[in-house]
Every structure is written in C-alpha cells, then in structure tokens.
Amino acid sequence: MDGFLRALFLSKGFQEEQLDTIEAKDKDLRSVNDLAAGATSEDDARAWSEELGLSGRVQKSRFVQAWAEARTQANIGRPAQSSAPAANGYVDVAPASKNATPAEPPPAPVDPPRAVERYVEEEDTQEDWSWVKVSRPVETRVALSYIDGEPVSRPGGVSDLLRSSFRTHGLTSIEVAQLEQMLEARSRTALAVAAATPEGAMRLARSCGVHSKVSQENFAKAWHEAAAAMVALAPGPAPTEKRSLSELTKEKDFEACTKALMQKANVARPKDLLPLLRGMLEHLAVQEQLVSSETKQAKSKSKVLPALASLYGAEALECWLFCIAAIYERAGGLQFLVVPSVSLSMDEQSQYTMMAMGLLQQQLLQNAFSAISQPNAFHEQLATLGSWYTNAPHGSMMPPSSIAPCGTIPDSGYTLASGGPHLSAPPPPPPDTFVKKDGEHDTFVKKDGEHDNTPSRIECRFGRRCTRKDCWFLHPRGRLMDSSPQQSRSRERSRSPKCSRDSNMRSLSNPRPPTRRCLDGSLNAAWASDDSPLPGPEDEVSKPSADTAQKPHDLLRDTPVPWPRVISSSGRLKDVKTDGHGWALHFLNPNFPRMAVTLDDLQAVILFMKKQGLVTCEKPQLASPGVLQVKFGKGAGNLQVYPGSTGRSSGNARINSSKQEQVRSIRSALLRSQWFHDAGAGRVSPLDVSLQVTQTLDGKLLLPAITPSSRIVDLKTVLKMVAKKLGELGKAAIKDYLQECGLHDGHEVWPHLEAAFVSNKGRGKRKAQ
Structure with a gap:
C-alpha cells in the first residue's frame, strides 16, 4: 500500500491497525488506481469492505467514501474508448471488478510478456510514452x-x-x-x-x-x-573570537559574550566589565528617557541599573547588559569601549531593544558571572561614570565634540582612544582622598590607608527588612528572613494584599537606597527615615550577621531517628524487617514541604552531608527523565529521588538495596538531615503528623514514631488501637516501646495505658443475658 492510498484512508478516519488488516487481506490493493478499479458501484464497494474485514457500518461507509474519492481521482468513469489497437500495438481494456462475476469468460490477455515489454520499451516506443503508468514516478518521488x-x-x-x-x-x-x-x-x-x-x-x-x-x-x-x-x-561551532558579539547574544551564549568582552577590554576578571556595561546602560537610558529629565542629576545618575534589577531580577539584567553591548558593537563603538562612534538607525535600535525586552520577559538565562548579579557592590565606583552619560543631551548619540578627546576612566582601567568618543576630564577626587595607581586601575584611597565605600564595611540600607538572597552589605542586627519561626510567622501575617502592594510600590519608587553609612561613623548623605534606629558598635558584636545564618540545605537533626518497631501477633516488640525491595523515604523542603524538589536541592544536601562526614557517595545526577540518583559505591545500593511524586504518602525517594544492613546504615545517615523522612503507612512526616497504627497482612502492628512532645490525644489513639487488635498481649510491648521513646515514669500517658487495657468481659456477659 503506497503513501497516497494510505493517506486517503487516514483522511477518512481509518487507523493504522485497520490499514494493516486491509493490506494483509488484499495484497493486490497497492495504489489509488487499484482501489478505484476494485469495484463498479457502491454496493460492490460495500461488499468488498466486508471481504477486507470491515464489519462496522461506519467503517463500511468510510471505505465507500474512500472508493468514491479514489474513483474521482483516477477518472475511472470517463467515456469508453475505442478498442482498436493503438499505434504501439496495445489495446486499452477496462479493469474488471473483483466481486463481479463475468457473464462470459474474459478475453485472452493481449499484453506481451515482461521481456517483450522491455524490448518494446527499448526499440518500438522510443517516441511514444503514453502507455507508461503515471502512478509509479509519483510513488517514487514520495518515497x-x-x-x-x-x-x-x-x-x-x-x-x-x-x-x-x-x-x-x-x-x-x-x-x-x-x-x-x-x-x-x-x-x-x-x-x-x-x-x-x-x-x-x-x-x-x-x-x-x-x-x-x-x-x-x-x-x-x-x-x-x-x-x-x-x-x-552537530558540527563544531566556529571559534568564538571569529564571531561577533551580536551573534553570540542572539545565540544566548553569555559565557562566550563575557570572554569576548574581556578580550576586547583586555581585562582578566569579569567584574572589571561592570563600569563598561553600566556606562553603556546609562547612556542608552538617556536615549530611551528611562531617567526623567525633570529630576535632579544627583538623584537620577545611578538609578537605572538598580531599578531594572528590582523589576526583572539579576539574571534578566545580565541579558539586558549583553544586548546593550551588542547594540554598541553593531554601531562600531566597542573599539573604543565606551560609546558608539556612529549613530544607529531607528530600525536597528528598535530591533535590538525588542530582542532585549523579549529576553527580559522570558528570563531564560543562567548567571554567566557573579559580579553582574550584584551591581550594588560597585555602586560608588560607577556613579562617576554614569554621571558623564546622564549629562549628555537627549536625542544625540555623540557627546559634544568640543570636549577633550582623550582620558582615563577611573576604577575601570579603560583608556579612551584619540579617535573615539569624547568625554570630559574626570572629576577631582573627594576630600581626604588621593588617587592610587594599582596596575592599570586608578582607585580612590583615603589618606589613612583605608578604601572608602567598601561593601564589606557598609551597612545595608534596608536593614532588617532586606530580602536580597546574596546581599553583600553588612546586617549587624540580622534580617527578618533569617530570624526565628515566631518572627517569620509575624512577617507572614503582615503579607496581606495591601501590605504587599504598598511594599511593591516602595521598592519601585525607591529601588536603591540613596544614602549609606560606613561602620567607621562617616556619612555619605543624610539617612532617610527607617523603621528602627541605627545600631551601635555593640550591636555589631552581639547580633548575628546574615553570613553566619544557617542555609536550608544545612539543617541537621539533633538526635538520630531510631529504626521503626513492630509488635508481632504474639505480643513481642521487634524491629521492622525489609522486604528486599529497598526503603521508601520522603525528600522534602523543611520550610516548604509541599514545594517541588530539584536536582540542585539534592546536590546541596548531599554535598553538605559529605562535608560533615555523614555519607560517602557519588555526585547526584539525572539518571533518566524524572529520576535523580545517588550511588553509594559498588554493591552498596543507591538512592533515587522522584521529584514528580513529591507530596504522595508513599514518598518520593527510595533506597535501593536488597540487604537490610545496607538499608539501615544508609537510612540512618540520610535521616540526620531534616530533608529526609520515613515514608509509607504509619510513618510520621511533615505531610502527615498524626500517629497511626497500621496492621500488616501477617497480623503485625507497625508502630509510629513517638516523642515526648507527642500529643496526648494521639497517644491515646495508639493505645486504643493496640488494645483493640492484640488485647492484653500487646500491653507489655507497647509499654516497653513508650519507654524506648523517652516517655518518663511521670508522663501523663501512663494512666491512659491502664485504662485502655481494662477487660470488658463482665460487661459483655451482662449484655448477652
């Protein structure tokens, strides 16, 4: 069955299995012409469909429709032609139906053998090709x-x-x-x-x-x-140095963009590119009127970069900077490393700007280098460079030509070429400072030998309200996001829609603190109003900083989790035995148990546990789609995590090992982290904190994990369940288990233990009478 016939059947609603059945029933049905010639009427086509195994009424109707369309395509219903032999010696004979019974025997075939046909093709039909079938070349072309x-x-x-x-x-x-x-x-x-x-x-x-x-x-x-x-x-990519920055930006290869810019600027560290990128962004901000001309230059000269970072995030800001760099390279300005020497057309500028905005909205980037993700660290170093561009007139791509043609950008190491853009002379250094030459870089140094405005010596403007994940500034009084759970709950209560809306408006209206204060007591400008007074020197020593706060992946349990216990049908307390198919676990975020876990979470937890000497294993990796795997060595089993199963009672992780000793040792090591919990029936986890007793098929009772802080209501439920299932046989066993769990003699559960196992035989007899 060729492609045209198969496509015809599929268009009428047939499935692949039905086409395979038709092809097996009638191997002579190969083309659309064969289908058209196989029947002379609709009744004949319907009878033919029954022979092909199509029993349903809908299937027969579809087959008849396919036959009718095939007859139209093949033009079988054309007027009969003369039966006189043609010039080539052949006679056109109408094809007979497969189901029609001829009244008289068909005439003898007049077609010559195949060998004769080849001979005729080579000698007698050199000029006449009307006898050749048209379907064969079409089939060859499709195939x-x-x-x-x-x-x-x-x-x-x-x-x-x-x-x-x-x-x-x-x-x-x-x-x-x-x-x-x-x-x-x-x-x-x-x-x-x-x-x-x-x-x-x-x-x-x-x-x-x-x-x-x-x-x-x-x-x-x-x-x-x-x-x-x-x-x-795929063929190997072209060398990066032979491709332009525009091509690298369109390919989203931002690591190559970083290397290309570093090579053009002749710098060794990625963070040295910040002055260059910020200057270009400030210059474009003037052209796009992102900075309001009505505000003062002192307040708007360094406002664009933090505003974009607060709106779109650090990764999107990185994409924006590279797209702007591609604009300047397209304009021919990267040879001077500051601003373009020729103007961009409106179409080209709009093209690159729309590409940058599209990438900003998608946020598909990875952090190529960490310096750009923290632009606030270089705020003071780049303020002077930004002021040069914000002073440029609107609507002009070039500064006035009357300004000096050469100069050196402080704190960046970029020297302007004589034919490049023209900038004014650098401003004089601040008071009580001098310019120090450090290799190719000029830095402002205080006369007492200390650097001014160093991030490691400056307090964060937002104080305890700072929510930056990796804030470089000091937080002597700590941050609310890293404080105790009680304070976290109070912070969550303040996150009402109105409060969140007001906080967003404050962050957009003032995305960057205009002033900061050094720890030595000097003020850059007047402090704005804050919700708390400034800390003194004693607060810096007494209060923890954000750098010493414990990360979520480093949370460990104070005491090891014991192996689960079970009470047998004879009333004996025993350890749970594995079934040889591993052990089910939960891998959950301690702060957000319902949140989906990722490979990065697993790698961070395992890496911390390896540093603590708790486990010895290989690096976690993606074993197959949706399966994360950690190998513990040859023959020692492995751990598999299924992020898509997070939230199920059966768990989203499993220790794969057939030996109980290996399972117990791996489980004991993993449960030292607060990310792992036992899973399955009767197990206590952040997803289900209730204490339940589960009875297995062989009559054993699986006991939940009990602690001295367990609720008395849950403990009474456990005691009643054991008394109901085992009676007096389970009293001694549950008593020993409660003592193993740390419940002292004066605990309030012991009176309930005696009450749960009171015999009700007398009450049953009176009721029977």
Whole structure:
C-alpha cells in the first residue's frame, strides 16, 4: 500500500491497525488506481469492505467514501474508448471488478510478456510514452522525499526515523497517528529543538493529545535520543573570537559574550566589565528617557541599573547588559569601549531593544558571572561614570565634540582612544582622598590607608527588612528572613494584599537606597527615615550577621531517628524487617514541604552531608527523565529521588538495596538531615503528623514514631488501637516501646495505658443475658 492510498484512508478516519488488516487481506490493493478499479458501484464497494474485514457500518461507509474519492481521482468513469489497437500495438481494456462475476469468460490477455515489454520499451516506443503508468514516478518521488535530511515514505506524515523512534520507545500506533496529526515537528531534528528539558517534552506530548503518563515518558525518551543524536552529529561551532558579539547574544551564549568582552577590554576578571556595561546602560537610558529629565542629576545618575534589577531580577539584567553591548558593537563603538562612534538607525535600535525586552520577559538565562548579579557592590565606583552619560543631551548619540578627546576612566582601567568618543576630564577626587595607581586601575584611597565605600564595611540600607538572597552589605542586627519561626510567622501575617502592594510600590519608587553609612561613623548623605534606629558598635558584636545564618540545605537533626518497631501477633516488640525491595523515604523542603524538589536541592544536601562526614557517595545526577540518583559505591545500593511524586504518602525517594544492613546504615545517615523522612503507612512526616497504627497482612502492628512532645490525644489513639487488635498481649510491648521513646515514669500517658487495657468481659456477659 503506497503513501497516497494510505493517506486517503487516514483522511477518512481509518487507523493504522485497520490499514494493516486491509493490506494483509488484499495484497493486490497497492495504489489509488487499484482501489478505484476494485469495484463498479457502491454496493460492490460495500461488499468488498466486508471481504477486507470491515464489519462496522461506519467503517463500511468510510471505505465507500474512500472508493468514491479514489474513483474521482483516477477518472475511472470517463467515456469508453475505442478498442482498436493503438499505434504501439496495445489495446486499452477496462479493469474488471473483483466481486463481479463475468457473464462470459474474459478475453485472452493481449499484453506481451515482461521481456517483450522491455524490448518494446527499448526499440518500438522510443517516441511514444503514453502507455507508461503515471502512478509509479509519483510513488517514487514520495518515497524519496526528505524532511531535514530524513526520508519520508508517507505523505503528510512524519519522517520514517521519527516514527520508528516513537514505536521503538513504546508509543502505540494510535498515539503515533495522533502525533502525526498534532505534532509540529516532522523530523527527529525538529523534535530535538522543540523542547529543552524532559518535562518540556512531556508537556509537548500532552498538548498533542497523549494523556497517558507512561506514553509521555516514552515520548520524552524519544526526545532525549533525538537530542543526543543531534548533539553528536552537530558540527563544531566556529571559534568564538571569529564571531561577533551580536551573534553570540542572539545565540544566548553569555559565557562566550563575557570572554569576548574581556578580550576586547583586555581585562582578566569579569567584574572589571561592570563600569563598561553600566556606562553603556546609562547612556542608552538617556536615549530611551528611562531617567526623567525633570529630576535632579544627583538623584537620577545611578538609578537605572538598580531599578531594572528590582523589576526583572539579576539574571534578566545580565541579558539586558549583553544586548546593550551588542547594540554598541553593531554601531562600531566597542573599539573604543565606551560609546558608539556612529549613530544607529531607528530600525536597528528598535530591533535590538525588542530582542532585549523579549529576553527580559522570558528570563531564560543562567548567571554567566557573579559580579553582574550584584551591581550594588560597585555602586560608588560607577556613579562617576554614569554621571558623564546622564549629562549628555537627549536625542544625540555623540557627546559634544568640543570636549577633550582623550582620558582615563577611573576604577575601570579603560583608556579612551584619540579617535573615539569624547568625554570630559574626570572629576577631582573627594576630600581626604588621593588617587592610587594599582596596575592599570586608578582607585580612590583615603589618606589613612583605608578604601572608602567598601561593601564589606557598609551597612545595608534596608536593614532588617532586606530580602536580597546574596546581599553583600553588612546586617549587624540580622534580617527578618533569617530570624526565628515566631518572627517569620509575624512577617507572614503582615503579607496581606495591601501590605504587599504598598511594599511593591516602595521598592519601585525607591529601588536603591540613596544614602549609606560606613561602620567607621562617616556619612555619605543624610539617612532617610527607617523603621528602627541605627545600631551601635555593640550591636555589631552581639547580633548575628546574615553570613553566619544557617542555609536550608544545612539543617541537621539533633538526635538520630531510631529504626521503626513492630509488635508481632504474639505480643513481642521487634524491629521492622525489609522486604528486599529497598526503603521508601520522603525528600522534602523543611520550610516548604509541599514545594517541588530539584536536582540542585539534592546536590546541596548531599554535598553538605559529605562535608560533615555523614555519607560517602557519588555526585547526584539525572539518571533518566524524572529520576535523580545517588550511588553509594559498588554493591552498596543507591538512592533515587522522584521529584514528580513529591507530596504522595508513599514518598518520593527510595533506597535501593536488597540487604537490610545496607538499608539501615544508609537510612540512618540520610535521616540526620531534616530533608529526609520515613515514608509509607504509619510513618510520621511533615505531610502527615498524626500517629497511626497500621496492621500488616501477617497480623503485625507497625508502630509510629513517638516523642515526648507527642500529643496526648494521639497517644491515646495508639493505645486504643493496640488494645483493640492484640488485647492484653500487646500491653507489655507497647509499654516497653513508650519507654524506648523517652516517655518518663511521670508522663501523663501512663494512666491512659491502664485504662485502655481494662477487660470488658463482665460487661459483655451482662449484655448477652
């Protein structure tokens, strides 16, 4: 069955399995012409469909519609031609129906043997090719068509390699047909670039109508194989030094952008690029009127970069800076490293600006270097450079030509060329300071030998209200976000819609503190009003700083978690035995248990535990789509985490080992971290803190983890359950278990223990009478 006939059947609603059945029933049905010639009427076509195994009324109707369309395409119903032999010796004979019974025997075939046909083709029909069938060249063209270099045998479908990959990875033929109709990618190469992660590939399959979880994972495996093949067969990229900064920016290769800028600027550290990038951003801010001309220059000269950082985040700000650098390179200004020497057209400037805004909204970037993500650390060093550009007149890409053509940018090491942009002479150093030459850099140094405005010696303007994740400034009195849970709850109560709206307005109206104070007591400017008084020198010693605050991934338990216990049907207290299939665990964020965990969380927790000497294992990695794995050595088992199963009672992690000793040792080490908890029936975790007793199939009672701080209501429930299931046999065992859990003799649970195991035989007898 050729591609045209298969496409015709698929357009009428047939499935791949039905086409395979039709092809197996009638092997002579190969083309549209064969279908058109196989019946003479609709009744004949309906009878033919029954012979092909199509029993349903809808299927027969679809087959008749396909036959009618095939008859129209093949033009079988044209007027009968004369039966006189043609010039080439052949006679056109109308094809007979397969189901019609001829009244008289058919005439003898007049077609010569195949060998004679070849001879006629070579000698007698050199000028007349009307006898050649038209369907054969069309079929050859379809069979040899290509999409992205991959062969396609079915018109309108995906490539053969992609279809074979889908079927190999477990997708059914119905799902493949659904993907052929809905999937935009028609080849393996297009599929490889259609998604960036396995989760994205699963979402793509879901959008195409594949709703089975297993089929979505199989689709992700096919995508992974296609992506790996594309990476393996892709030619090596051109050398970075031969490509322009505009090309690198469009390819989102920001690490290469950093290296290219460092090479052009002849600097060794990425953070030395900050003065250059900030100067270009300040200059563009004037052109785009991001800085209001009505405000004073002293307040607006260094406001653009923090405003963008507060609105879009540090990673998006990094993308913006590189796009601006590409604008200046396109204009020919990077040869002078400050501003362009020629003007950009409005179309070019709009093109790059829209590209920058699009990337800002998507926020698809990784942090190429840490210096740009903390622009506030270089605020004072860049203020002078920003003032030069904010003083430039609006609407002009070039400063006035009457200014001196050469100069040196302080604190950056960039020297302006004689033919480059013209800047005014640098302002004089502040009072009580002098300029110190440090290699190629000029820095302002105080006369007493100390640097002025160093981030490590300046208090944060926001004080305890600071919410920057990696704030470089000092917080002598600590921060609310790193304080106790009681203060955290009070902070959460203040997060009402009105309060959050007011805080957002304050952050947008004043994204950067206009003034700061050094620890030596000197003031840069008048302090604005704050919610608390300034700390003194004694507060700096007595209060913890944000740098010493414990990170969420470093949280450990004070005491080890004991191995779960069980009461047998005979009333004996024993340890739980593993079933040989590992041990289920929860891997949850201690602060937000319902939040989805990632590979970065697992790597951070395992790395801290390795530094503490708690575990010895390999680095966590992505074993397969949706599965994170940590290997503990050869023959020692492994840990697998399933982020997609976070929140399930059965857990989202498992220790894979068949030996109970290995399971116990690995579990004991992992449960030292507050990120791991036991999972399963009767286990206590942040997802379920209630104490429940679970009875197994062999009559054993799984006991929950009990602590001296457990609620008396939950303890009474546990005692009643044990008394109901085992009676007096379980009293001694549950008593020993409570003592193991640290419940002293004076605990209030002991009277409830006696009351739970009171015999009710007498009451039962009176009720029976």
